[in-house]
Each structure stands twice: as structure tokens, then as C-alpha cells.
Amino acid sequence: MNATARVTPPLDEVKGLTTPSLLLDEARMLQNSQRLRRHLDGLGVALRPHLKTVKSVDAARRLLTGGDGPAAVSTLKEAEEFAKAGVRDILYAVGIGPAKLPRVLEIRRSGCDLTIILDSLEQARAVAQASRDSGDAIPVLIEIDSDGHRSGLDPDSPDLVGIGRVLEEGGAQLRGVMTHAGESYHAVGPEALTRFAERERDAAVAAALTLRDAGLSTPVVSVGSTPTAHFARDLSGVTEVRAGVYPFFDLVMAGIGVCGLDDIAISVLTAVIGHQQEQGWIMIDAGWMALSRDRGTASQAVDQGYGVVCDINGEVIPDLIVTATSQEHGVISLREGSSAKLPELPIGTLLRILPNHACATASQFDQYEVIPVGPGGMQQWPRFRGW
Amino acid sequence: MNATARVTPPLDEVKGLTTPSLLLDEARMLQNSQRLRRHLDGLGVALRPHLKTVKSVDAARRLLTGGDGPAAVSTLKEAEEFAKAGVRDILYAVGIGPAKLPRVLEIRRSGCDLTIILDSLEQARAVAQASRDSGDAIPVLIEIDSDGHRSGLDPDSPDLVGIGRVLEEGGAQLRGVMTHAGESYHAVGPEALTRFAERERDAAVAAALTLRDAGLSTPVVSVGSTPTAHFARDLSGVTEVRAGVYPFFDLVMAGIGVCGLDDIAISVLTAVIGHQQEQGWIMIDAGWMALSRDRGTASQAVDQGYGVVCDINGEVIPDLIVTATSQEHGVISLREGSSAKLPELPIGTLLRILPNHACATASQFDQYEVIPVGPGGMQQWPRFRGW
Numbered sequence: 001m002n003a004t005a006r007v008t009p010p011l012d013e014v015k016g017l018t019t020p021s022l023l024l025d026e027a028r029m030l031q032n033s034q035r036l037r038r039h040l041d042g043l044g045v046a047l048r049p050h051l052k053t054v055k056s057v058d059a060a061r062r063l064l065t066g067g068d069g070p071a072a073v074s075t076l077k078e079a080e081e082f083a084k085a086g087v088r089d090i091l092y093a094v095g096i097g098p099a100k101l102p103r104v105l106e107i108r109r110s111g112c113d114l115t116i117i118l119d120s121l122e123q124a125r126a127v128a129q130a131s132r133d134s135g136d137a138i139p140v141l142i143e144i145d146s147d148g149h150r151s152g153l154d155p156d157s158p159d160l161v162g163i164g165r166v167l168e169e170g171g172a173q174l175r176g177v178m179t180h181a182g183e184s185y186h187a188v189g190p191e192a193l194t195r196f197a198e199r200e201r202d203a204a205v206a207a208a209l210t211l212r213d214a215g216l217s218t219p220v221v222s223v224g225s226t227p228t229a230h231f232a233r234d235l236s237g238v239t240e241v242r243a244g245v246y247p248f249f250d251l252v253m254a255g256i257g258v259c260g261l262d263d264i265a266i267s268v269l270t271a272v273i274g275h276q277q278e279q280g281w282i283m284i285d286a287g288w289m290a291l292s293r294d295r296g297t298a299s300q301a302v303d304q305g306y307g308v309v310c311d312i313n314g315e316v317i318p319d320l321i322v323t324a325t326s327q328e329h330g331v332i333s334l335r336e337g338s339s340a341k342l343p344e345l346p347i348g349t350l351l352r353i354l355p356n357h358a359c360a361t362a363s364q365f366d367q368y369e370v371i372p373v374g375p376g377g378m379q380q381w382p383r384f385r386g387w
Numbered sequence: 388m389n390a391t392a393r394v395t396p397p398l399d400e401v402k403g404l405t406t407p408s409l410l411l412d413e414a415r416m417l418q419n420s421q422r423l424r425r426h427l428d429g430l431g432v433a434l435r436p437h438l439k440t441v442k443s444v445d446a447a448r449r450l451l452t453g454g455d456g457p458a459a460v461s462t463l464k465e466a467e468e469f470a471k472a473g474v475r476d477i478l479y480a481v482g483i484g485p486a487k488l489p490r491v492l493e494i495r496r497s498g499c500d501l502t503i504i505l506d507s508l509e510q511a512r513a514v515a516q517a518s519r520d521s522g523d524a525i526p527v528l529i530e531i532d533s534d535g536h537r538s539g540l541d542p543d544s545p546d547l548v549g550i551g552r553v554l555e556e557g558g559a560q561l562r563g564v565m566t567h568a569g570e571s572y573h574a575v576g577p578e579a580l581t582r583f584a585e586r587e588r589d590a591a592v593a594a595a596l597t598l599r600d601a602g603l604s605t606p607v608v609s610v611g612s613t614p615t616a617h618f619a620r621d622l623s624g625v626t627e628v629r630a631g632v633y634p635f636f637d638l639v640m641a642g643i644g645v646c647g648l649d650d651i652a653i654s655v656l657t658a659v660i661g662h663q664q665e666q667g668w669i670m671i672d673a674g675w676m677a678l679s680r681d682r683g684t685a686s687q688a689v690d691q692g693y694g695v696v697c698d699i700n701g702e703v704i705p706d707l708i709v710t711a712t713s714q715e716h717g718v719i720s721l722r723e724g725s726s727a728k729l730p731e732l733p734i735g736t737l738l739r740i741l742p743n744h745a746c747a748t749a750s751q752f753d754q755y756e757v758i759p760v761g762p763g764g765m766q767q768w769p770r771f772r773g774w
Contacts, residue, residue, distance in 0.1 A: 018774050019484065052714055074676075074715040094715045095660040097406065097672055098735050119661055122734045150716050151661050151670050182713065273482040274506055274538050283538050285484055289461075290774075293680035293747060326569065327439055327746055328461040328481045329537050347509045348485050359714055360680060364750075366773055386753055387405050387677075 010371065013378045014312060015350065019271040020290035022365035023352060024381070025314070026062075026373040028265035029247045033063050036229060036246050045235045048072050048091060048222065050244030053359045056368060057085040058381035063247055072242045075387050076103045083112035091115045091222070093178070093242065095143060095151050098126040105134050115175055119143040119153045124163045128170025137173040141222060142211075146203035147196070149182035155207040164216040176220025177207045180242070184227040188256045188301070193231035200228050205237035227258050248358035251308060255300035261308065261316055266362060267352035268307070269369070270330065272345050281323075282332040282345055286353055288325040292360035306330065307353040314352055317343060322353055397758070400765045401699060402737065406658040407677035409752035410739060411768070412701070413449075413760040415652035416634045420450050423616060423633050432622045435459050435478065435609065437631030440746045443755060444472040445768035450634055459629045462774050463490045470499035478502045478609070480565070480629065482530060482538050485513040492521050502562055506530040506540045511550045515557025524560040528607060529598075533590035534583070536569035542594040551603040563607025564594045567629070571614040575643045575688070580618035587615050592624035614645050635745035638695060642687040648695065648703055653749060654739035655694070656756070657717065659732050668710075669719040669732050673740060675712040679747035693717065694740035701739055704730060709740055 014023070033049075040047050049063045052074035060082060061067045070089040073079045079090050080103075088111065092104070096116045107114045118124060118140060131138045142163055145152030153160055167174045181200035187193050200223045211218040223235070224242035226249075235241065248266045249259040268290050274283035288306070297304040306322035309332055319338035324331040330353070334340055345351070355361035362368075363385060370379040401410070420436075427434050436450045439461035447469060448454045457476040460466045466477050467490075475498065479491070483503045494501045505511055505527060518525045529550055532539030540547055554561045568587035574580050587610045598605040610622070611629035613636075622628065635653045636646040655677050661670035675693070684691040693709035696719055706725035711718040717740070721727055732738070742748035749755075750772060757766040 019486070020774060094672065095670060097658045097660045099406070099658060120734060123661075126734075145663075148666070150668075150711070150713060150718060151663070271484045271486060273484045274510075276532075276538070279535070281537075283482060285481065288681075288747065289750060289772075293682070294675075295680070295682075324537070326537060331537060347507065347513075360675065363676060385676075387407060 010378055011312065014269065017269055017369055019269055019350070020286040021269045021369045022362060022367070023267050023269050024368040024370045025265045026370050028263060029059070030062060030373060032249055032259070032263055032265060033247050036243060039230060040241055043232060043235045045238055046070065046240040048240045048242045050074070050093065050242050051078055051082060053244040053248060053362065055363070055383045055385060056381050057081065059247070059368070060085070060087065070240070076100060076107070077384065077386050079107050079112070079114055081384055083107050083110055083114070087112065089113050091117070091141070091242070093117055093180070095119060096123055096127065098123070101126065101130040104138065105130065105136055108136055108138070113139070115139040115141060117141045117143045117178055118163070119151055121159060121163055121166060124166040124172070125170065128166055128172045132171040137171060139173040139175040140167050141176050141178040141220060142174070142207070144177050144179040144203050144207045146179040146200045147181045147183040149180070152179060155203045155210070160207060160210055161214040161216070164211050164214065168216060174211070174216055174218065176218050176222065176239070177204050177211065178222035179204045181223070181225050181228050184225050185252065185256065187227065190231055190257065193227045193256070193258070194233055197228035197232035200225070201232065201235055201238055208237065226253060227256060230258050245358050248362070250358040251304045251354055251356045252296040252300070255297050255302060255304070261354060264354050266358055267310060267314065267354050268361065270351050270353060272347055272349040272351065274347070280333050280342055282342070284330040284332055284351065285328060286330045287328040289327050290364055291322065291325060291330065291353060291355060292357065292364055294357040294360040296356040304356060307355055310352040310354060312350045312352060397765055398699065401656065404656055404756055406656055406737070407673040408656045408756045409749060409754070410654050410656050411755040411757045412652045413757050415650060416446070417449060417760060419636055419646070419650055419652060420634050423630060426617060427628055430619060430622045432625055433457065433627040435627045435629045437461070437480065437629050438465055438469060440631040440635060440749065442750070442770045442772060443768050444468065446634070446755070447472070447474065457627070463487055463494070464771065464773050466494050466499070466501055468771055470494050470497055470501070474499065476500050478504070478528070478565070478629070480504060480567070482506060483510055483514065485510070488513065488517040491525060492517065492523055495523055495525070500526070502526040502528060504528045504530045504565055505550070506538055508546060508550055508553060511553040511559070512557065515553055515559045519558040524558060526560040526562040527554050528563050528565040528609060529561070529594070531564050531566040531590050531594045533566040533587045534568045534570040536567070539566060542590045542597070547594060547597055548601040548603065551598050551601065555603060561598070561603055561605065563605050563609065563626070564591050564598070565609035566591045568610070568612050568615050571612050572639065572643065574614065577618055577644065580614050580643070580645070581620055584615035584619035587612070588619065588622055588625055595624065613640060614643060617645050632745050635749070637745040638691045638741055638743045639683040639687070642684050642689060648741060651741050653745055654697060654701065654741050655748065657738050657740060659734055659736040659738065661734065667720050667729055669729070671709070671717040671719055671738065672715060673717045674715040676714050677751055678709065678712060678717065678740060678742060679744065679751050681744040681747040683743040691743060694742055697739040697741060699737045699739060
């Protein structure tokens with residue numbers, strides 16, 4: 001679907017990079033972003049990109065509505081960095097710990113409309129107290145559990161309305177509900193993913209109706225995961241969709257049918273540093289420190305090891321995957337059962353590895369080496385990390 | 388074995404840390420370091436700490452002989468950082484890629500005696516060429532494969548002497564041989580680990596003898612992994628032992644009997660952020676971004692999930708482990724089959740998680756929060772990363 005977007009990497013510049021490096025194909029990233037925007041525009045729902053994947057102001061500018069539009073984050077460090085860069089509407093989408101409330105208030109004082117989430121009376125009381133103490137009515141989405149994945153209240157939990165009341169009557173601001181169908185990462189194919197999207201929507205909309213029936217204002221109904229965002233067919237009642245990994249995609253998303261290998265926008269540049277011919281192994285200088293320990297495809301129909309091997313132009317080399325890693329060593333070999341011939345890749349050959357999980361692999365690097373969509377040479381986009 | 392070394396953490400300071408944070412118990416680190424030094428002193432062999440685990444100048448000062456003695460590293464970035472900090476004898480213990488030779492020469496020009504490793508004629512020719520071109524005879528250890536783990540020449544490979552000749556006659560400097568018994572991580576108990584240490588020694592010593600018989604000077608015989616370093620009983624013919632994870636230890640090392648849980652010097656401080664009572668889950672704000680995706684104990688007799696849960700003082704809570712992670716969420720629950728009762732841990736409770744793999748978990752953080760052995764408050768020791 002993105003053959004037209006393929007940009008030939010500036011080979012001389014790629015060859016000058018340290019290995020391992022993290023390559024980002026901007027054209028693919030923009031095309032992935034446009035694909036999801038078009039889909040959600042068609043459903044009449046806003047997109048709130050989850051910036052935990054990119055952790056980069058340069059990438060965020062290209063993904064957010066108007067360059068500074070609504071965003072979600074997974075850490076207060078991200079909230080601080082993106083607020084500083086001018087993003088004015090941020091959802092911190094991890095259940096709030098009371099010790100983090102002073103930083104939340106500080107970010108809000110800087111002019112950013114930061115919203116938090118919670119799923120217990122205990123947290124609601126702490127947030128109400130912090131709101132009263134500071135004179136700032138902290139906006140809150142109540143987290144709903146739509147699939148037994150991790151956090152959140154059951155949509156018919158008796159605590160739901162109680163939490164809403166503690167917030168509203170206690171001095172905070174109930175802004176709505178949110179859910180994340182994390183289990184959708186284990187569903188495969190359009191039908192299964194569409195059913196997951198319905199389940200996610202139904203849970204969030206049901207919870208919002210319960211709150212509204214109790215007289216509690218619930219303007220926001222926020223849902224989303226990359227798989228459900230792409231396969232939702234009807235989002236009636238939903239006001240916004242969150243997704244994180246969609247601008248980059250990865251082998252896990254390809255394995256469940258959300259994208260193709262040609263859509264994956266990041267790869268790890270690595271060099272061949274050795275051979276164990278009798279074993280059929282080619283050694284590279286990208287180990288788990290570069291690729292991450294993520295083995296997300298291990299439970300999928302096709303196990304991609306620690307990543308799929310491409311040549312320097314990003315063309316997949318048939319049946320070649322990273323089968324083992326140490327801290328700074330990767331072992332490339334043919335997929336088990338393959339009848340392909342191990343290619344001759346002399347010492348120094350540059351390769352690109354497609355990652356299992358873009359969030360995990362990107363987090364191992366401090367910057368993207370960007371193959372830009374426009375004219376001019378490669379760009380460096382810094383990443384940040386930490387909490 | 389280190390009950391005497393236990394230092395009560397300065398609780399007020401720990402409570403003021405952001406969660407997640409990386410705690411380091413300096414007393415345990417020093418005790419672990421002394422344990423290995425004593426053992427190797429008894430065998431009459433030098434220790435070359437592998438600094439890939441700590442990636443910290445402050446930690447290195449406490450681990451190296453005289454504070455700046457011999458070290459091993461896994462990246463040229465580490466070599467650059469430690470050379471800048473005054474370390475004058477560094478082994479870059481990953482097979483050299485020819486594109487990295489200009490940086491090797493640059494580090495050597497800065498006054499650091501940097502040695503590299505290789506296992507092919509192709510690499511030897513490139514190193515000889517770079518040595519001639521620069522007028523600097525780059526010192527080299529030939530990597531030997533003692534256990535089929537990853538890189539290295541078979542000790543009786545016909546290429547061994549050829550590589551030595553290419554180096555010596557080509558203008559580089561053959562300094563010796565090295566091997567790493569990485570498969571020892573899968574051996575369990577003193578007998579099996581001692582046998583691995585013998586195998587590691589035998590392979591390296593045999594290769595050195597072959598080179599010497601061919602008239603090639605081979606002063607250095609370098610072996611090591613944390614498991615074999617601790618269980619070697621006779622290292623005749625070996626001149627130095629490398630080990631990396633020993634100052635911190637981790638659950639993988641505890642699982643094969645190299646240390647006890649009480650020896651593990653690093654832990655991730657985290658806070659409770661939610662509960663799913665029906666599931667028996669306690670949610671924490673340390674996910675895989677903090678703990679890493681490493682599941683090194685998954686193949687051991689006792690699978691510790693993503694880590695063992697301790698209270699804020701570092702006392703293990705029976706049968707409680709991190710059973711699942713998302714990027715910034717961890718799920719704590721009782722070990723499968725446990726008859727223990729899930730403890731009541733209210734929102735905000737601080738816990739410490741012992742890691743599967745210290746190298747991987749530490750690499751997720753930019754600094755250590757150090758519980759110091761001496762008087763005074765906590766210290767921050769910066770870590771670096773990258774290549």
C-alpha cells in the first residue's frame with residue numbers, strides 16, 4: 001500500500017552511521033499516520049496520538065493535529081517534555097499515584113490542560129483533596145476495563161458512580177471515561193479486531209451512560225489501541241481514539257494483520273561482525289541492547305525471533321531472522337524449516353532489522369536517524385526517556 | 388552471607404524518589420565485588436571487571452583495581468567514557484567491525500591501551516591494515532569458542548595460527564586469546580559450573596599453546612563469565628578473568644546458585660497504583676520500560692516472572708512476583724500454585740522489585756539512586772548508554 005511512499009535511503013549517509021543506529025523512514029511514518037487519520041475521519045472521531053512510542057518532539061509535531069493537538073502520554077516526563085514543546089492538551093494514561101499529583105499540578109500551572117486517569121475511590125479522594133488544596137479542579141477520566149487486560153473498573157461496577165461523585169463533589173473535574181483494549185494485540189485478522197473494537201466501544205459508552213444517568217457530566221468517551229483503532233467500523237458514542245504504535249508499526253502488528261512488513265517505519269541498522277559457518281550463524285553488532293528483549297511474535301503464528309533481517313535498502317531477505325541475542329551480539333540465521341540458502345554476508349555488511357515491538361526497540365536509542373521525506377540529507381531527531 | 392552488610396535505606400529519602408527509580412545498595416555491591424576478588428586472588432589470577440553491567444564511572448571507581456585498573460567493555464561508547472575517566476587498560480570484548488577501527492585508534496591516541504578481539508582472517512587483515520596505516524600496532528586477542536555459545540574460533544581451528552601470523556606480520560599486535568563461556572548461564576549448581584569453568588580454561592589455554600608452539604607471542608589468556616568466575620577451582624594457564632554482572636547479581640544468577648536473593652544489589656522502586664481484586668492483581672507503576680523485557684528466569688526451575696517483589700526495606704514478600712508488564716504498568720500477583728494470601732498493599736505503597744537480569748534492568752535508567760555504605764544521604768550516580 002505504500003510503494004509510492006518508498007524513499008531511497010541516502011546510502012552514503014547511512015553507511016557513515018555508527019552501528020547499531022535507529023533508522024526512521026519519515027515517508028512511511030507519515031503514510032501510516034494519514035491512514036489512521038483518514039479512517040477515523042470517516043468514523044467522525046478525533047485521534048489522540050499516544051506519544052509513548054515516539055518520545056520525540058520532532059515526531060510529535062508531525063503526528064499531532066495542527067502540530068500541537070491532543071496527545072496521550074505514559075509518563076509525567078513525557079507530559080513535561082511535550083508541554084514544554086507547546087502541546088496544550090495531554091492525557092496521562094496510566095492510573096495516577098497520589099505522590100505524582102504535585103507534578104501534575106505543576107504541569108497544569110505551566111498552561112497545559114493535563115488530564116489524569118484512575119479507577120478507585122481511594123485515588124478519587126486523593127485527587128479531590130489535591131484539587132481543593134491547590135484550587136485547581138484536576139480533570140479526570142475514569143478508567144474502564146473492557147477486556148480483563150489490566151487496570152480499570154468493570155463498566156457495571158457499583159463504584160463507578162461513587163467515584164464520579166467523589167470527584168465532582170470533592171473539587172476535581174470528572175471529564176469522562178477511557179478504556180484500552182490491550183488484549184486486542186492477541187486477536188488476529190479484521191473480523192476479530194472489529195469485534196474487539198466493538199467490545200471496547202460498548203464498555204466505554206455503557207460506563208458513560210451510567211454516569212450521565214446519575215446526573216454526572218461525562219463529555220469525553222476515549223477508547224483505543226492500535227489494532228482496534230484501525231478496525232473499528234462504528235464508534236457511535238465515542239469522542240476520541242488513542243493509538244500509539246501506528247506511526248511506526250512493527251512485527252507484532254504485522255503478525256495480527258494490522259499492517260504489512262512494508263509499512264514498518266523503523267529499523268535497526270547493524271553490521272556483520274562474524275560468522276559461525278558450521279552453525280549457519282551470522283553475527284551482528286545489534287544485540288538485545290539495541291533490539292530490546294521484546295519477543296512479542298513468540299506467541300504468534302510466525303515467530304520472528306528478535307527481528308526480520310533486511311538489506312540496507314530495507315528489502316526483506318527471505319527467511320532470515322535474528323534468532324538469538326546477547327547484550328551487544330545478535331545471531332542471524334535462517335528460520336527453522338527454511339529451505340533457503342544462507343546468503344553470503346561478508347564482515348562489515350550493513351543490514352536493517354525490523355523490530356518485534358517498536359515502542360521497546362525505539363526506547364533503546366537516544367535519537368532517530370531519519371530518512372526524510374523531503375529533499376536534503378538525513379536528520380537526527382532526539383528521543384528522551386525516563387520518568 | 389551478607390547480613391552484616393545490610394544498610395537500612397534512608398527511608399525518608401527513598402520515599403521522596405520518583406517512581407520508578409533504580410536503587411543500588413552500595414554495601415551489597417562492595418561485598419559482591421570483594422567476594423569475587425578474594426576467590427580469584429586465591430587462584431592467583433587477575434580480575435578484569437566487565438563494565439557493561441554498571442555503565443557508571445562512580446561504580447567503576449569502586450570495582451576496578453586501584454580505581455582505574457583493567458576493565459572490559461561491550462561498546463566503544465563505554466570505552467570512550469571510561470578512558471575519559473582515566474581507565475588506561477580496556478578490552479573491547481565484542482568482535483571488531485572494520486568501520487569501528489578509526490574510533491579504536493582515536494581512543495588509543497587518547498592514552499588508553501584499548502585491546503580489541505576478532506575471530507576471522509578477514510578481520511585480522513583489516514586490523515593489520517589499520518595498524519600499518521596509523522603506525523599504531525593495535526593489540527588483539529583472538530576470540531575462542533569454548534561452548535558453542537556465539538562467536539569465536541574452535542581452539543583447534545586451522546585458522547588460529549594464520550590469524551596470529553596476519554596480525555603479527557601485518558603490523559598489528561597479537562596479545563593473546565580470550566573466551567566467554569556464555570552457556571554457563573544455563574548450568575546449575577557448583578559441580579556443573581566448575582565443569583564449565585574447566586572447559587572455558589581448557590579451550591583458552593589450548594589455543595594459547597597452539598599459538599606459542601607456532602612461535603607467536605601470546606601473553607594474555609583471558610576467560611570469564613560471572614558463573615564460571617565464581618566456581619573455577621584451578622585456573623592454571625589463565626592470566627585474567629572477566630565478569631560483568633557479579634557486583635549487582637540478579638535473579639538469573641540466584642537461580643543457578645551463584646548468589647542468594649540477599650546478595651542482589653539493585654532493585655526497582657515502584658508504587659502501587661491500583662488493584663483488580665477479583666483477579667488477585669496489584670498494579671504498580673513499573674512496567675517493562677523500567678524492569679526490561681528480560682525473562683531470563685522463564686527457563687529456570689523457578690520462574691520469577693518479571694521480578695521478585697520486596698517491601699521498601701528490601702525484604703522479599705513470600706510468593707509475590709511481577710507476573711505481567713505493559714510499557715508502564717506491572718501486574719503483581721501470587722506465584723502460581725501459592726497458598727499464601729495476597730497482602731494488602733494500598734495505593735501508594737512503595738515496593739522494590741529484584742530484576743531477572745541486572746544488565747537489562749539497569750540499562751533502562753539514567754542514574755542509580757544509591758543507598759551508600761558510608762554516612763550521609765543517598766547519592767546519585769549517573770549511567771550512560773548508547774554506542
